[in-house]
Amino acid sequence: MESTMQLLNKALSVQRAAAWVEDMNLSKSAISMAQKRGRLSPVLAGNLAIKLGENPEHWIAVAALEAEPESELLTRLRKAANSWRKL
Template identity: 60%
Template sequence: MSSTIELLEMALKSKRAATWCRELNISTAAFAQAKKRGRLSPLLAGNIAIDLGESPDHWMAVAALEAERESPLRDRLLASFNRHKP
């Protein structure tokens, strides 16, 4: 599983952060918070994925798993997710 920060880095290689923020109608603080937290929200990850031609479903699932705290249920989903990679 790739991380959403890797998706953000891919996005920033194609356009500047200010351009992304303007196009997605978000504040620059959203990117700053994502970097600080080490993850993107599922909504932001999905929308960036669409613009990069990536699967929004995949990236929203990755973001949702990153947002969950450690638990046996999260570990079970993560194992299943890694087994069924496209």
């Protein structure tokens, strides 16, 4: 998995959005807003990762990279991150 939307899709294959909202005490719109934005917040990504048995640090980092506005520095960091993303 390379994006937080893939993590969310995995979560939604386990249980419905309403169940995640209740389970994690989220606002009712948290998941739908994430889908509209095309990314999860680092906190939501980390917590979903924990619930799914994934590495939360990895998913927090992925979400943080997705939240950054595009820049030359971000492009450079993404290229360097390809090696640690697979860990």
